[in-house]
Amino acid sequence: MQTNTIDRTAKQIVLAVQEYTLFAWRAILNLFSPPIYWTDFLIQSDIIGVGSLSIVVLSGFFTGCVLALQSTATLQAFGATSVTGRFVALTMIRELGAVLTGIMVSGRNASSMASELGSMVVTEQIDAMRALGVDPMRKLVTPRIFACISMLFFLTILSDAFGILGGAAVTVFLNHQNGTQYFSMAWEGLRLRDILQGLVKPLFFGYIIASIGCYHGMKTTGGTEGVGRSTIDAVVTASVLIIVVDTLITQVMLTVF
Amino acid sequence: MNDTLTPLFPSQPPDPEPDAGPVVALCGVSIAFDGPPVLRDITFCVAPGETRILLGPAGVGKSVLLKLVNGLHCPDTGSILLFGKEISRMPEREIFPIRARTGMVFQEGALFDSLTVRDNVAYQLIQESAPDDEIDRRVREALTFVGLEETFSLYPASLSGGMRRRVAIARALIHNPEFLLYDSPTGGLDPVTSTTIIELIVKQRDVYRTPSLLVTHRLQDAFTLCTHRFDPGQGKMVPLPKGHTAPDTTFLMLEEGRLIFDGSLHDLLHTDNAFVREFLE
Numbered sequence: 001m002q003t004n005t006i007d008r009t010a011k012q013i014v015l016a017v018q019e020y021t022l023f024a025w026r027a028i029l030n031l032f033s034p035p036i037y038w039t040d041f042l043i044q045s046d047i048i049g050v051g052s053l054s055i056v057v058l059s060g061f062f063t064g065c066v067l068a069l070q071s072t073a074t075l076q077a078f079g080a081t082s083v084t085g086r087f088v089a090l091t092m093i094r095e096l097g098a099v100l101t102g103i104m105v106s107g108r109n110a111s112s113m114a115s116e117l118g119s120m121v122v123t124e125q126i127d128a129m130r131a132l133g134v135d136p137m138r139k140l141v142t143p144r145i146f147a148c149i150s151m152l153f154f155l156t157i158l159s160d161a162f163g164i165l166g167g168a169a170v171t172v173f174l175n176h177q178n179g180t181q182y183f184s185m186a187w188e189g190l191r192l193r194d195i196l197q198g199l200v201k202p203l204f205f206g207y208i209i210a211s212i213g214c215y216h217g218m219k220t221t222g223g224t225e226g227v228g229r230s231t232i233d234a235v236v237t238a239s240v241l242i243i244v245v246d247t248l249i250t251q252v253m254l255t256v257f
Numbered sequence: 258m259n260d261t262l263t264p265l266f267p268s269q270p271p272d273p274e275p276d277a278g279p280v281v282a283l284c285g286v287s288i289a290f291d292g293p294p295v296l297r298d299i300t301f302c303v304a305p306g307e308t309r310i311l312l313g314p315a316g317v318g319k320s321v322l323l324k325l326v327n328g329l330h331c332p333d334t335g336s337i338l339l340f341g342k343e344i345s346r347m348p349e350r351e352i353f354p355i356r357a358r359t360g361m362v363f364q365e366g367a368l369f370d371s372l373t374v375r376d377n378v379a380y381q382l383i384q385e386s387a388p389d390d391e392i393d394r395r396v397r398e399a400l401t402f403v404g405l406e407e408t409f410s411l412y413p414a415s416l417s418g419g420m421r422r423r424v425a426i427a428r429a430l431i432h433n434p435e436f437l438l439y440d441s442p443t444g445g446l447d448p449v450t451s452t453t454i455i456e457l458i459v460k461q462r463d464v465y466r467t468p469s470l471l472v473t474h475r476l477q478d479a480f481t482l483c484t485h486r487f488d489p490g491q492g493k494m495v496p497l498p499k500g501h502t503a504p505d506t507t508f509l510m511l512e513e514g515r516l517i518f519d520g521s522l523h524d525l526l527h528t529d530n531a532f533v534r535e536f537l538e
Contacts (some may be wrong), residue, residue, distance in 0.1 A: 035384075119370075120369075123365065123367060123370075124363045124364065124365065124367040125367050125368075125369055125370075127324065127329050127363065127367065128361070128363055128367035128368075128369075129369075129380075130329055130349075130353075130356070131327055131329065131356060131359070131361040131363075132357070132380050132381050132384075132428075133353045133354065133356050133357030133381060133384070134353075134380075134381075134384055135349070135350065135353065
């Protein structure tokens with residue numbers, strides 16, 4: 001009996017991975033053949049990009065503050081508080097800016113995509129769209145994926161910038177250190193590979209957030225309860241995948257550079 | 258822009274060609290979803306100008322059958338010909354242009370919540386980039402047809418259940434469909450609103466002679482469709498003389514996924530099938 005359950009669960013997981021792969025691949029391919037819904041791309045860019053600005057700016061700024069506070073306490077023991085700027089900038093740009101932005105945007109937008117598309121599925125709006133001769137994959141999924149990829153890229157840059165500013169605020173106003181020194185150390189410590197690493201990650205994270213959110217939304221079954229389940233699954237899966245993929249990309253980037 | 262800019266509801270209803278093939282033909286269609294088959298070996302067709310009423314209790318697969326006909330589900334076995342084209346094994350992108358020739362009214366209306374009534378009704382026209390003036394004119398015509406001109410700028414959330422169904426009918430009709438599918442258009446509505454919806458369906462049948470497949474479990478609606486006609490002079494639905502029925506309106510009946518009846522109202526009322534008799538009683 002238990003073997004049967006394990007067998008069935010394993011098959012379901014393999015089937016879900018297969019379905020997700022085909023789903024995500026179709027969404028990408030749609031960008032290379034008409035019709036392309038540019039208006040929907042712009043609307044989604046506004047919802048994802050402009051709509052997430054406040055949470056990304058705030059989370060980035062205060063993460064920078066915390067990094068500066070924590071690092072100063074440690075660096076003081078070695079008399080190296082002058083490298084706080086370098087520490088904060090490297091950590092934000094290489095790692096935390098992209099990951100934190102990804103997780104914040106995932107919490108806000110993967111959930112909204114899953115619930116919005118899920119509601120459309122259970123109220124037959126997706127079927128109605130197909131009956132009206134419009135492909136929901138092209139109209140709803142592809143614009144969301146590409147809007148999320150492009151917006152996450154810029155949101156990550158903003159998060160990095162505000163993180164560095166947050167670190168500067170703590171360094172100057174709480175630790176009473178020199179601001180110029182903070183920024184010059186931050187600038188001198190940065191290399192092209194660090195920036196590349198920080199800018200490649202949001203491209204993958206944006207793809208994960210939107211494709212997982214849309215996938216769970218479009219596969220919703222079981223009425224309003226199913227919509228809630230899809231929303232939770234989308235946020236959990238996207239958040240975990242962001243961290244897993246971050247590990248893989250970091251390893252690859254460190255090997256390449 | 259092509260045929261999308263032709264007037265909504267042409268002044269002369271198209272007469273079906275006498276030797277034209279069926280609009281829809283199903284042969285040996287079966288489908289299952291993670292369990293026992295929902296539909297088994299379904300065979301029937303809809304001729305040009307014909308209205309077929311699909312009866313059956315809740316949960317026998319009526320809505321699934323309707324979605325199969327429109328290519329929204331893919332059957333496990335059997336063939337489905339829509340406008341003479343085999344759609345059961347066709348990739349979805351090739352079905353879209355065929356499906357655009359049909360109009361479908363969903364059970365709860367399935368209006369897009371985020372769009373106004375105008376944008377809902379004009380959905381297909383907007384996708385085809387029709388000019389705004391043309392869209393507004395045709396939407397107003399379609400809304401006038403269903404008696405809801407005043408809802409032009411409203412959102413679906415502010416409409417009653419009956420109004421939502423009527424907007425859904427307007428959306429299905431705006432593109433001059435060659436075949437109409439109604440999925441329980443009166444389900445959950447009060448008798449007065451149900452009669453309004455049935456009157457619209459009778460009007461579409463008798464004035465524009467659009468072939469259709471209508472799913473319902475309400476016998477009263479089915480019989481009204483069969484025993485009434487639309488009188489353009491009076492602008493309303495009137496009963497046919499006693500003993501007469503609409504000749505092109507026939508019945509299908511499902512029981513546990515199987516088609517157990519296919520015939521006229523007379524045949525339905527005089528059948529020996531125990532399930533049909535029980536359903537009628």
